[in-house]
Amino acid sequence: MFGFDTNLSREELLGVLSSFGIAIPPTSKLPVESLQKRLRQAINASQAMPLVNARPPLDPAQYPKWPQGYKGLFDAIRRGNLQEAAMTQLAMREGQDPSPLYVNAFMDVRQTLMSLANNCETGFKHAVMQDLEKEKCAINLRVVDVYKIDERTPLLIVLYQSFSAANPLPGIQWVQEQMSKHHQMPNVNATELEQKLLLLILEMNSKRLPPGFTVKRLKSEKDFKLSFLLPMGPLSYHDIGKLNLNTGCVVCGHDINSRCSQCQSVAYCGIECQKADWPSHKAACRSLKGGEWTTMPFSSRMPGTLGMIGQLINLRDNFQSNMMAPMQTTDDTPPQNAYGNRLFLIKLQHTFGPGEGTFLIYDRKRTCVVYFLESKAPEVFKRFKAEITGPRGGNYGSGMFKMYRWAKRVGEQELSVCLDKVPNADSIKW
Ligand SMILES: [Zn+2]
Numbered sequence: 494m495f496g497f498d499t500n501l502s503r504e505e506l507l508g509v510l511s512s513f514g515i516a517i518p519p520t521s522k523l524p525v526e527s528l529q530k531r532l533r534q535a536i537n538a539s540q541a542m543p544l545v546n547a548r549p550p551l552d553p554a555q556y557p558k559w560p561q562g563y564k565g566l567f568d569a570i571r572r573g574n575l576q577e578a579a580m581t582q583l584a585m586r587e588g589q590d591p592s593p594l595y596v597n598a599f600m601d602v603r604q605t606l607m608s609l610a611n612n613c614e615t616g617f618k619h620a621v622m623q624d625l626e627k628e629k630c631a632i633n634l635r636v637v638d639v640y641k642i643d644e645r646t647p648l649l650i651v652l653y654q655s656f657s658a659a660n661p662l663p664g665i666q667w668v669q670e671q672m673s674k675h676h677q678m679p680n681v682n683a684t685e686l687e688q689k690l691l692l693l694i695l696e697m698n699s700k701r702l703p704p705g706f707t708v709k710r711l712k713s714e715k716d717f718k719l720s721f722l723l724p725m726g727p728l729s730y731h732d733i734g735k736l737n738l739n740t741g742c743v744v745c746g747h748d749i750n751s752r753c754s755q756c757q758s759v760a761y762c763g764i765e766c767q768k769a770d771w772p773s774h775k776a777a778c779r780s781l782k783g784g785e786w787t788t789m790p791f792s793s794r795m796p797g798t799l800g801m802i803g804q805l806i807n808l809r810d811n812f813q814s815n816m817m818a819p820m821q822t823t824d825d826t827p828p829q830n831a832y833g834n835r836l837f838l839i840k841l842q843h844t845f846g847p848g849e850g851t852f853l854i855y856d857r858k859r860t861c862v863v864y865f866l867e868s869k870a871p872e873v874f875k876r877f878k879a880e881i882t883g884p885r886g887g888n889y890g891s892g893m894f895k896m897y898r899w900a901k902r903v904g905e906q907e908l909s910v911c912l913d914k915v916p917n918a919d920s921i922k923w
């Protein structure tokens with residue numbers, strides 16, 4: 494009743510999803526409910542909810558409390574993975590701010606979680622979150638208690654309420670009550686979009702508390718909602734793949750009724766979606782026209798590298814919850830399909846010498862790093878080799894050959910590659 498309109502518009506949903514790493518094309522006609530569902534799944538995945546509790550309710554009383562003074566809370570709430578660490582390093586090397594605030598709602602929420610934890614450690618359990626202009630919307634929030642699910646997983650019980658500029662009075666009363674006790678009010682800047690995302694997370698989590706769970710409230714908190722916050726980490730490789738999956742029409746996901754007649758490589762439910770997709774498909778289509786699609790089996794692992802530390806680290810695995818994870822190699826399970834049935838660019842690399850008999854293949858985002866081994870399909874391998882060493886391939890000297898091609902996932906361990914067509918230069922923004 495005091496709050497601002499927390500509904501995420503379609504455009505906002507797409508933006509927030511992309512901040513989680515779920516890239517749905519802006520032309521997509523996936524219904525809003527389906528986008529909302531994906532966002533909820535992304536939030537659960539980010540909070541590692543299945544690890545914490547398979548089903549609601551989550552009863553905090555079953556866990557011990559975080560020790561007095563909240564020492565170590567900030568470190569425990571941080572999450573990351575190697576992929577993100579690599580991106581940060583890259584940004585810093587290029588002189589950019591590795592995590593610019595206020596452009597990525599998901600990153601912003603994670604930064605806010607860290608601020609809250611940091612404030613707890615320095616003795617402040619209350620905060621006001623406000624948009625930069627301080628005139629649209631705000632969330633008053635107090636950390637009531639912190640439980641310890643395990644060494645690296647704190648559970649923050651919070652009371653909160655959102656306010657709009659149109660009706661700020663109840664919010665001001667709470668601020669005054671807090672000020673009279675603590676004489677300071679930590680202020681956390683949060684864009685309207687971040688606030689909307691945070692409120693969605695809190696609303697989802699509040700339903701997971703058992704009905705009988707209560708906390709002591711201040712006088713000005715009688716209308717506050719009760720919920721909890723958990724550490725939030727970047728989504729794992731597996732989750733990103735699952736949430737990007739879009740079977741059926743590449744635009745809306747409905748049943749397939751037609752294909753692009755020019756290139757035969759993308760499928761739609763009908764003419765309307767095909768038209769909507771044309772601006773983004775155009776470049777790929779032109780370079781695919783008349784191309785020959787060749788199916789190639791792949792392996793997730795180079796033979797002979799079993800147990801080789803560092804070779805096959807899953808870059809998207811969250812390592813904060815298990816510090817040893819980066820040291821483990823993955824098995825031969827195929828990477829999740831991060832593209833659904835959409836086309837994506839791959840880079841193929843072949844080296845003569847000791848590595849003869851293999852292609853290294855990966856996409857720009859490195860969600861799919863796989864090998865094509867000669868022994869798996871010698872005839873197909875011959876054609877790939879002829880292509881990469883031929884006039885459309887790229888000789889980089891010292892026996893090293895590289896080429897880019899359009900590809901799509903056609904099976905658990907199969908890619909279909911448009912082998913004889915070179916993608917046009919402006920689509921290769923590697
Ligand atoms: Zn469609």
Ligand SMILES: [Zn+2]
Nearest residue numbers: 753755756778
């Ligand atoms: Zn086409």
